Amino acid sequence: MKLSRIIKNKIIFKNNYEKCFIIGSSPSKNARSPRLWNYVYKKLKIQREMYPADLEKKNIRNFFKIIKKDETFKGLLITIPFKEISLKHVDKVSLSISRINSINTIVKKKKLEAFNTDYLGALESLKKIKLKKKNQKVLVVGSGGTGKTIMHAVNSFLTNSKIYLLNRTAGKSYKILNKFKSQKKNSFFHIKKYDDIFKIDKFDLLINCTSVGFDNWCKRKNLNINLKPFSPLSPIKKINGIKSKNLNLFMKKNKLIIKENQKITEKFLKKNKKIKVFDVIYNPVETILLKKARKNSIKNLNGLYMNLVQAAKAFVLVNGLGYKKVLNIMKSYG
Template sequence: MKVFAVFGDPVKHSLSPMMHNAAMLELGFNGVYHAFQVKSSDLRDAIYGAKAMGFGGVNLTVPHKEKALEFIRPDPLAAKIGAVNTIDFREGITGYNTDGIGALRTLLDSGIDIRNASVLIVGAGGAARAISFQLASEGAHITIANRTQERALKLAEEVNEVGRAKGAGLEDLKNLIKEADILINTTTVGMYPAVDDTIATADMMHPDLTVFDIVYNPLETKLLKEAKKAGSNAINGVMMLVYQGAEAFEIWTDIRPPVNIMKQAVLEGLGR
């Protein structure tokens, strides 16, 4: 039996085990997926230990996606993004990033036209990096807004190598949203248990706006509730979780997993 895992801190909220175990059961795949709380200071030992014990693969979540680059060999895309969320052990220790493709497929599924769209991404961490590079390479015009403006400016400069991007602070967030076609929250604001927190309120939004919150627990965040009040299009983080997980599963096994089964498992885990 192959063991797979997600490493994070915190990690108790993760629905990845339910999602991947459901896919394995449906496929008759001899494997199991667990969640392990791993502190940043122990990340290297955890990754090398997983390889030593014969794990089939590992996912990484907050706060490990960027730090892991110190210990593993990233593929070209992950190296450019500067963050890893998937590790494969079949040929050494190779890191990949499936967050960007997960976000892109979620938006396309919702009928959103990415090319030439004005996309405002709040946050400048690992997920923001992946989504920024992915959407910029698809022709979107990216604005990255972050509490620490220097991080946003630095990321935008890097993203400009593959597309168009600029950085900003959060002090002018209302005007940035007014100019945006798509608002994406890549921060943990609004994640369970802090469900009453939001990066923006309805009065800052407009009916032509698509609001995509990559947080999936709760299913409807405060940000998405505010989006609906404003008449904006609201998209939750479930399918991004599913699609990035499906990409990881295929990297590890060369098998395309049943996306519908994975989605059903996530929704059941969220009590829906």
């Protein structure tokens, strides 16, 4: 089977170049890592190229069959929604990865070995936002692949702290939290309803691990919706989709829903005046959540730094170069 038959975007491969890929639902449109990696390859005159591959879930198995046989393939980055399902197709997983159950990097030597550099990027982001290491109260929103990774990073970073998980699927939250509750390092709690975040006083950190706020069009009932105008601190229901991809029109049709959503965010931030806000999204650079934080003079951080660190760490794993050298080159990209 040819790769061109299972990916949605067109790829033109460079002759005599080794290959790396990044897979997800639409990395050809949104992923930053290919630009960073290819910039380093060009700077260091390495004959490798990273290619974005837009995949559907039904084609993930065939994709792995193809890359396992391809002798020019060297490494893979994984984005939403394949960070968990890709585990089924690797040959080697470390103990730390098996705990997280989510991966974002695969290195091909003789076999496929899985890593999670998102975890390392998250740890560095917690340091950058200057979170204290003890007696903190943290609210994590979202329990997908990124959410689970963030939870592990927060648990590793903190001691004697309270970590709350807010997720729309209760069963998934309990499954994640049960893995942590046997540990005595921190205390973990599930928030059942969005309104319950107002019953808890003085959070020290809020982390958004959802796609709410991300500038990307997706289909719902054959109509287009975009989550960019929303914050993740309230349920988003009854969104009015549109036939086109006109953001102004979309916002106009959802004016009341957006207004209520943002009102709840304002209320939460005013109640938690000393909170820090970390949003893993970096497109846009400033989400609605971060805009509201800035307007309320709240220290905040987007996902660009986490993305930069994870991209550099992953590059080192695949290509075997020094981390500081790679990081500095990637920083110079802008």
